[in-house]
Amino acid sequence: MSQGCDLSVLEELTSNAKQIQDDVLNKILKANANTEYLSRFLEGSSDKELFKKNIPVVSYEHVKPYIDRVANGEPSDIISGEPITTFNRSSGTSSGNQKIYPANNIYFENQLFGYALSSAVMSKHVDGYKQGKVMVFSFTHRISTTPCGLPVAPALTSFIKSKQYLSMAKNCTSPYEIVLCPDPKQSKYCQLLCGLVQRNEVVGVGATFPSVLVRVINFLEKYWKELASNIWSGTVSDWITDLSCRDSVSTILGEPNAELADLIEHECGGQKSWQGIITRLWPKTKYIETIVTGTMSQHIPALDYYSNELPLVSKVYASSEAFFGINVNPLSKPQHVSYTFLPNMSYFEFVEVDDDGGTTGEIVDLVNVKLGSYYELLVTNFSGLHRCRVGDVLQVTGFYNNTPQFRFVRRKNTVLCVDVEPTTEEDISKALARATVVLESSDLILTGFTCFGDISTVPGHYVFYVELKAKVNNGTNVLQLDNKVLVECCCVMEESLSSLYRRLRVKDGPIGPLEVRVVQQGTFDSLMEFFVARGTSISQYKTPMCISSAEALKVLEDKVLARFFSDKSPPV
Template sequence: MSLSFDLNDLEVLTTNAKQIQDKLLEDILTLNANTEYLRQFLHGSSDKELFKKNVPVVRHDDVKPYIERVANGEPSDVISGKPITQFLLSSGTSGGKPKIFPINNKYFEDMTFIYAQSSSIISKHIDGVQEGKAMMFKFSRAPSTTPSGLPVSSVTGSYLTGEYFRNRPSNHFTSPDEVTLCPDNKQAMYCHLLCGLVRRDEFVSVAATFASTLIGAITVLETHWKELCSNIRSGHVSEWITDFACRDVVTNILGGPNLELADLIEEECREESWKGIITRLWPKTKFIQSVLTGQFAQYIPTLEFYSNKVPLISMVYASSETIFGVNVNPLCKPQDVSYTFMPNMSYFEFQPADEGNKGEIVDLVDVKIGCYYELLITNYFGLHRYRMGDIVQVSGFHNNAPQFRFARRKNLVLSVNVEATTEEDILKALNHATDHLKSSDLILMGFTSYADISNLPGHYVFYWELKSNKVNGVVKLDNKVMVECCRVIEESFNYIYREVRTKDKAIGALEIRVVKQGTFDSLMEFFISQGASASQYKTPMCINSSEALEVLENSVRARFFSDKLPPL
């Protein structure tokens, strides 16, 4: 596959989606039919109909023993027709402990291809992008290894420490590689910001893999702006930046004292409100790029506040298992993002999500607009008809390739009775509730939830971390506003929740527990200590771990309950 890309490729791929998918499945089966895993179902055949009839739909637990055998040193042909060279680590926050997935360099060929595709699409919609750099907040750390010595790392970490990143044609980031590859994430974040401030006239976009990282960057800026200004004014990097490679390259970028720039930054940061701080400090910013779909939709209002509503773009839908597709309409509202699936990435199948996994499984080109499906993937590296747990809704087609809106993770639901409240339900309710925070000049910085059934009737608990939208502002909790937020969340939930809550009185009043600032950083540290990937961490939307709940409970500063039953 060519690693370059132009928009004609997009048209060819999406027009010939069925033919490309059929050929890709044939290639995968030809390559892998004699692996130990597939041979028991296909007996060496690469026939599509036999594949559909005999190969079972599986979850991670079903294939985990095969993956672990390769990780422990058995030959790759247990699951893969080509050598497995490393393992990707899932984030570990969607469904419990991190999982590992086998790959080789083809995964990064696909990633490089999709990045080129994304860049071409953005360039079509936004002028002048190619002439500028991006302030990119990416982080890496040394991979761990399997018992057989193969590296294990997150997608981001594997890419950053691999040849495709190292050998890219040019550096389009304001930070040099020494900063991106700094193993200490705190030092790296500070130096990303310092390089971005010094090179403020060179870049046109701000980017991070996940929106939560951008919120974290703003928090660090708010905490350290005086120190950053001092570094720029003196031309010296703070002494606590002890990574020598990082320190040397950033000192070179500083290039000596710059009083004028330090004064300019200080003037902006001293303002009472940080509304629009991104475009005030970096006026050439044309867009912000990050994942803003699914659980990251919660950060859209906060990023709009800090960015003066420059375009927020979600370009790529990807996972540790495979890459799915791209957003061909990057300037749409972030709440309306759909991804066009690329038929050359993996073989995709879809099972109707509302039929209890009993509906007919259909191919990529046979999905129906408006319907919800659970994703099944077959890739080159040993996953066959693998149930992703992602629920997507078909929103349209680009030529013959369907476009999907990410709806929710399948198992992320709250329930204390017969109701099932999905990720989609939670995010919709949250958007309605946070509108009511504006009157208190408060911003929601992080949230999670759980179903408390320790007493009857059980009830939903939401943990909120709030901050003032004024610099050094104190978080003042207005009881009336917070109770109203509780009420609005309940009113936004589905009919079954409202009926069970109102008629049957089988669900108690919804509760919001406000936690101290910094609590969600502590939650992140807890999950990382349990094996989650630092570079791919996502705050879980629903908490099931008693230890994680303890982290939250130790920081609760106030509790509020809905004071009315929701209308039916």
């Protein structure tokens, strides 16, 4: 699984971070100094001090005109000395707008290197990791093209379809052809089928984002009878029409297996609860591999429930702009996850962030960050981005040799506001964690969540859509909602929000009582389908923490079962 990387590489990189960062910047500047973008500031020089002095810190919007020109057919050397080979499209579920980022072969080589090094770390911490297989649910999106014919796709799709990915695919339960299937339903079904047949080889289960994994479990609840029937007969369902899927699954499915079919029927249909269903169906699983930092933490209770609290492993920190770092303590608790930056990936700088979320203006190199401080991340990569804001706020938690480790705190921008209060992702995550404790005490688990600021009312107020599931099946599939429990959820969430929010939430104040709207089971599947139909990759789909799209809100609003409000002002 390590693709030639071993832990000595990690030691070398992290021990020599300053020199490696200087070398990376020198290499980037030498390759790009004569591009149209950089030549205005550097006049062909690759001097680091001139770079620091003259190159402006920019957001995506500042470089978008240059990116669009390349996408429309002008030469790559407008922004990059290395030919642009593809454009990575962001999911748009975090910011609301899809963006395209230039990428070249160095980007894909870096991705492979980062994942390979992460796998070497996993081998150290998980017994049998190299000998087993991982059942990772991956999906590819249809690739579109720019006006000049260059491919545009979500970053994960671009990587999966690159030659670099093939070596990683060998250790997965799903054949490469199934991952490439453009129909997510057929792909999901076939990936589950392959995983079930190879259940005794699976050491890890996962997906890039936990919302996808929770949706896969919901899909299994709907289709386990058909999957068991396929295994019992040794034939694939007729509706699997993708020939590559059929051929690949048929090879793995092999002869009829009544014993395995009976086991699936017993575990999925013969129990009162789906608690621990992952470990019951895949008994040798030692961890769940998915990103549970930041807004993704909302899915931790559901994953703990389905996996009997197996370790949740956030392996890597990467984006459409660059590969940033790896988790060198992969079995750490989600709240303790930190990423060790890899200094050979790109050139990294950091703008310090003060307590109010504003920047101090001081920019420091990777090795000069201070323990405990908060920073906004800037990246200069090999694909034409220079001192570009990524939009993530990180906190320095420690050092591995001479290289800092960072905790992902939040996306930079305020996500919720109905008056003047700046509510961040971190604020909402804290509120959600409090509500989850109340729900779990009543044997309910949260399987989906999002929110929006409703200013159609006076005063405006926060609305939280939640999808709930009973831990124990009462035989009716009807969710019993306790008014007292849900109102308490509203109250504890308000108590967890910022002091400014609480001051504004007084009686007759400018913010009204917080509202929880419980939606039907399956609603967040429908929400994902809504975004996927509009171009979001299913692999990169993250349930948006906050929604502003009227169309997306209608998907939720049409499935509301009940509404509950906070019945008292939070303590100031």
